[in-house]
Amino acid sequence: MSQASLHGRWTVSSSDDDDDDEDIPPSGTTAPKPRMSPSPVPEPTPLEVKAEPVRTPVSSSLTIGSEARQSAARNQLNPVKFENSPSLAGKRKKEASDGSGWALSDSDEDDAEVKSDRQVDPPKRAPPNGERKKAKMESERPPSPHGRLYYIDEPDDFFESSVPCLNDTYRFYLNKVTGLDRKYNSGALHIRDILSPLFGTLKESVQFNYCFDIPWMVKQFPPEFRHCPVLIVHGDKREAKARLLQQGQPFPHVRFCQAKLDIAFGTHHTKMMLLWYEEGFRVVILTSNLIRADWYQKTQGMWMSPLFPRLPEGSSASSGESPTFFKRDLLEYLASYRAPELEDWIQRIKEHDLSETRVYLVASTPGRYVGADMERWGHLRLRKLLHEHTDPIPGEERWPVIGQFSSIGSMGADKTKWLAGEFQRTLTTLGKSSLRPDPPMYLLYPSVEDVRLSLEGYPAGGSLPYSIQTAQKQIWLHSYFQ
Incomplete structure (x- = not known):
């Protein structure tokens, strides 16, 4: 479809690559969702994790997750081009001379990088120790399925804002958005804030989600918690599962649990963290996938529970329940996975006091229900x-x-x-x-x-x-x- 506008001509390509629609149901749910049959995808070639070469386009065969996310990655690698269009947002780069289209600039440093690319044989100099260390880290990263600019860091002051008070009634927060004035990020949280030592001394965690970028996720943990055990609960199958497991190979502390989706249209959309600290236990239910694109320039929401203390030894099974029966409903939801990997976590939750919870949990799990089970x-x-x-x-x-x-x-x-x-x-x-x-x-x-x-x-x-x-x-x- 081609249309003219005040900004020149633009073209939008319609395809059925996105038939595997991704939606975001109520936070913390596993929602069955009808979807169209995805387009035939070429048989994937064997993948090999290598260091990302400088300025080498990332192959779309490395995309992770569902067909919807694969389509998203392809769209970011091949964006719509403009004809006779004036400059748009200040963050966008000028069209590359090789005709590959424009990409997004994450920082002023990146704009400077583009300018330096156009110089002929710029003078060489020995980089400072910090730059050598950063270059080494960049070379060790696996190629990102979301494009070369995916790993560029936020500005230095992005994480400086103070953590908001968590004694409010609803405990609902928005995430920080790169590119906004700092005042608009006031009171917002980034994933690094959630995992920071300010909220507890982390011992172990479970990450439930739909899409994962394991190298990026690991980097979000502070150095002192970066090697704490992490269990990934996912719904990927076949080739997508193989790609996910391959992502985790460099990280021996990361384990995987595949959700059982017993019906044709079952989709694992749950986005939840279970965080076990030396001081207690916490639940975080959110709308973001564990990929940088969802935490970068998109507005997301999250609910963060209080820090639940451990119950005294010998407490009854019904102890630590909240007025909203949050503990009962959370345990029932985790049990619906029928996963041995979650048994230890079910036992841990039983041993903690969740009585301070003031919200109801509305979960969903694939299946066919009749009578009272429908509710x-x-x-x-x-x-x-x-x-x-x-x-x-x-x-x-x-x-x-x-x-x-x-x-x-x-x-x-x-x-x-x-x-x-x-x-x-x-x-x-x-x-x-x-x-x-x-x-x-x-x-x-x-x-x-x-x-x-x-x-x-x-x-x-x-x-x-x-x-x-x-x-x-x-x-x-x-x-x-x-």
Whole structure:
């Protein structure tokens, strides 16, 4: 599709590479999600982890994760090109002379690097010790599937802001975003903040997620915790699983646990950390994948639990429960994995006091449920909580339902199939009042212009999978878009 605009002509290629849609369900869930059949992918060649050569384009065959993430990586390596376009964001580089298109600049240092590339035979000098050490570290990194600029560090002052007070009611935080003024990152957290010694002396952790970049993840741990045991819980299979295990080979302290997905459309989307300290235990439920792109210039959210202390010796099995039964529900969710690798963690949680928790856990696990079991998981669990713990309010019929999404899957031939028949009904439940007839619903999804003007520019669209084939089957959905 080619269109003209005030910024010249641009071209968007429609493909079905993103049929394996990635969405972000409520934090800490394992959500079954219908998806289209992915396009045939060439048989992958054997992979070999090597040091990244300077300025050598990364092959798309090294992409990790699902087809959706592979498509995102390809889009970042081959971004949309502009014709006669004026300069856009100050962070973007000028188009490379080899015609390979523009890329994103992560810092002023990187812009200086581009300028130096254009010099003819620049004078050579012996780098300071710090630069030699950094160059050695760069050479030891495996090639990134997200492009050469993926590993460039944030500015030196990015991590200087103080950690926010954690004694608030909801314990919900946003992540830091590179490229914003420091005042807008006030009170936000980066993954390095979460794993820092300020929150406890870490002994061991479990990382549940959908996408992983193991070398990047390991680097986020502070040096004193960098070799603490880490268990990776993932849903990858076949070639994707082989690539993930290969990433972990240089790190003997990293182990893996594959989630059992017993139904065709089961997807392991859980994004959660279990952190075991010398001082206690903590749960973090978040929306970010464990890849740098999700922590760089995207707004993400996270819930961080209090530090749960260890129960006294001889405490009963029911001790340490919260008013919201968070401990019971977390243990039930972990048990649904049926994974021996999680048994030690289940026992550890039983030995800690989670009574300070003030939130309900809404989890989801693939399967087919009937009767009362339908209300144990997913949005029907949310509906039950709203029914039991809220009360009708005058004027509620005017309240709209507002949803924001990073990807969209198949929702049927019309709104009654799922959107209004199930999802809308859940979100409009308020106590034991009668159902509202047809409340307004607004669905927020980025436009082309929103993506173009974002901090990342067009490559950010790689994280917004919505296949043209699916979109053409549900034109009715467009009337909800805002």
